Amino acid sequence: MATSTIASTKNEISFQFEGSDDAQQERQRLLDSISKSAWAHNNESSNDFRSDFFTKPTLPMLEAVISTSLGDGDMGEDATTNSLCEYVAGLVGHDASILVMSGSMGNQVALRSALKAPPYSILADYRGHIINWESGGATALCGALIKMVVPSNGHHLTLDDVKKHAILSETYYDAPTRVISLENTLWGTVMPLSDIRAISKWARIQDPPIHMHLDGARLWEAVVAGACTLREMGECFDSIQLCFTKGLGAPIGSIVTGTSEFIKRANWARKHLGGSTRQSGVIAAPARVAIDDVFLGGKMKLAQEKARRAAALWEELGGRLQFATETNLVWLDLEKSGLTLEQYNATASKFDIKVGEPVNGRLAFHYQISDEAFVRLCEFFRAVLKPTS
Incomplete structure (x- = not known):
C-alpha cells in the first residue's frame, strides 16, 4: 500500500488525538494498528482468481469511512449516501438511485418495484443471475413466472428471441411479460449495444410498455472494454443495478437507478427486504472511492x-x-x-x-x-x- 496513503490516514487520526500524553499514546496505538491492519495490504486477494468479489477494501476506503457523515440512511438524512446516489444516477443519466446491500438485493428490489399486480412474467436469458444465483427470489418474492430464453445465436439475446418468447396477450390463460431483464456483462461476455437498443425500443412501444431492467453488476467491465458508456445503458433501461464489490473492490453494497417515482417504490421494496440502514455513510463512502479510484482510475x-x-x-x-x-x-x-x-x-x-x-x-x-x-x-x-x- 502506498506510503502517502498511510500518511494521509495517519494525519486524519493525528488531528483527532492532539492533546494529553494519554491521547498521544492512543494515537500511536491506532497508527500502529492501521499499519498492520488488513486495510494496508491485499495479500489475501492478490492470488485469488475465484471471483472478482475476492478483493480487499483499501486504505483510501478506510479514510473515506473515517471521514464520512453518520446520518440516518433509512430516513434519507445521510449526506454521503445522498451524494453517492445523486452521483451514480447522474453517471447513467437517471433521475434517482437507492443504495442496497448487495447485487441480489438490488435486482430483487428492482423487480419487486417494477411488478405491480399479478399475473405477470419476467423474460430473461436462461443463464441470468436472477435465475441461477438469487435463491429463486423473483418467484418467491414477486410470484412471477420466469420465462427462460436460450439465445438463438448462442451468445446473447436478440430482438427476435424476445419477440418469439414474450407473452403479449392478456387472456386469463396468460402471465403477460411485464419485465425484460438483461445482463451486461453476462458470464463475462458483452451484449452488443445495438441489440440492447433494438430490444429497448420494441419493449417501450408495447401497450403497456414492458419495463426494461439491467442486471449491471459487471456493467463497469463492459464500459471498460469499450462496448458502451454508462449513459448509453441508462437510455435503454428503466432500472439498472450496479454492484460496488464485483471488480471495484468496495467491501459492500450495490445501487439501483431509475426514475424518481420508481425509486420511491424501490424504497418500499428495500424496506420489505430488510435492506434499510442507519449510518449508511460507512457503506456509501468506500463505494464512491471504488468508482473514482478503480473504475474511473483505469x-x-x-x-x-x-x-x-x-x-x-x-x-x-x-x-x-x-x-x-x-x-x-x-x-x-x-x-x-x-x-x-x-x-x-x-x-x-x-x-x-x-x-x-x-x-x-x-x-x-x-x-x-x-x-x-x-x-x-x-x-x-x-x-x-x-x-x-
Missing part, C-alpha cells in the same frame, strides 16, 4: 488485459475455452482440455493460487491480482496442460 483495464493474456496462453498450450474472453472472466473447458476437476485443483494448489468454487473452471481477474500471481498462473497452465500438450 485499474480495471489492466485486469482485463491479464485475462486476455491468460486465455491466449491457455489456448497456445493446447487448452480449450468454453467461449471467447471478452472482459475479465476466462472460462476454461477442462473436459475438452483433457483434464479432470481433481487434477486441475490439485495442481493449482502447488502454485499458491486460488481457483475453483463458487464456479469451477472460471478464472476471474480483478485489479488486485499481482504480477507475481499472474506469473504463477502461467506456470500452473504449463504444468497442468503438459501431459496433454
Whole structure:
C-alpha cells in the first residue's frame, strides 16, 4: 500500500488525538494498528482468481469511512449516501438511485418495484443471475413466472428471441411479460449495444410498455472494454443495478437507478427486504472511492488485459475455452482440455493460487491480482496442460 496513503490516514487520526500524553499514546496505538491492519495490504486477494468479489477494501476506503457523515440512511438524512446516489444516477443519466446491500438485493428490489399486480412474467436469458444465483427470489418474492430464453445465436439475446418468447396477450390463460431483464456483462461476455437498443425500443412501444431492467453488476467491465458508456445503458433501461464489490473492490453494497417515482417504490421494496440502514455513510463512502479510484482510475483495464493474456496462453498450450474472453472472466473447458476437476485443483494448489468454487473452471481477474500471481498462473497452465500438450 502506498506510503502517502498511510500518511494521509495517519494525519486524519493525528488531528483527532492532539492533546494529553494519554491521547498521544492512543494515537500511536491506532497508527500502529492501521499499519498492520488488513486495510494496508491485499495479500489475501492478490492470488485469488475465484471471483472478482475476492478483493480487499483499501486504505483510501478506510479514510473515506473515517471521514464520512453518520446520518440516518433509512430516513434519507445521510449526506454521503445522498451524494453517492445523486452521483451514480447522474453517471447513467437517471433521475434517482437507492443504495442496497448487495447485487441480489438490488435486482430483487428492482423487480419487486417494477411488478405491480399479478399475473405477470419476467423474460430473461436462461443463464441470468436472477435465475441461477438469487435463491429463486423473483418467484418467491414477486410470484412471477420466469420465462427462460436460450439465445438463438448462442451468445446473447436478440430482438427476435424476445419477440418469439414474450407473452403479449392478456387472456386469463396468460402471465403477460411485464419485465425484460438483461445482463451486461453476462458470464463475462458483452451484449452488443445495438441489440440492447433494438430490444429497448420494441419493449417501450408495447401497450403497456414492458419495463426494461439491467442486471449491471459487471456493467463497469463492459464500459471498460469499450462496448458502451454508462449513459448509453441508462437510455435503454428503466432500472439498472450496479454492484460496488464485483471488480471495484468496495467491501459492500450495490445501487439501483431509475426514475424518481420508481425509486420511491424501490424504497418500499428495500424496506420489505430488510435492506434499510442507519449510518449508511460507512457503506456509501468506500463505494464512491471504488468508482473514482478503480473504475474511473483505469485499474480495471489492466485486469482485463491479464485475462486476455491468460486465455491466449491457455489456448497456445493446447487448452480449450468454453467461449471467447471478452472482459475479465476466462472460462476454461477442462473436459475438452483433457483434464479432470481433481487434477486441475490439485495442481493449482502447488502454485499458491486460488481457483475453483463458487464456479469451477472460471478464472476471474480483478485489479488486485499481482504480477507475481499472474506469473504463477502461467506456470500452473504449463504444468497442468503438459501431459496433454
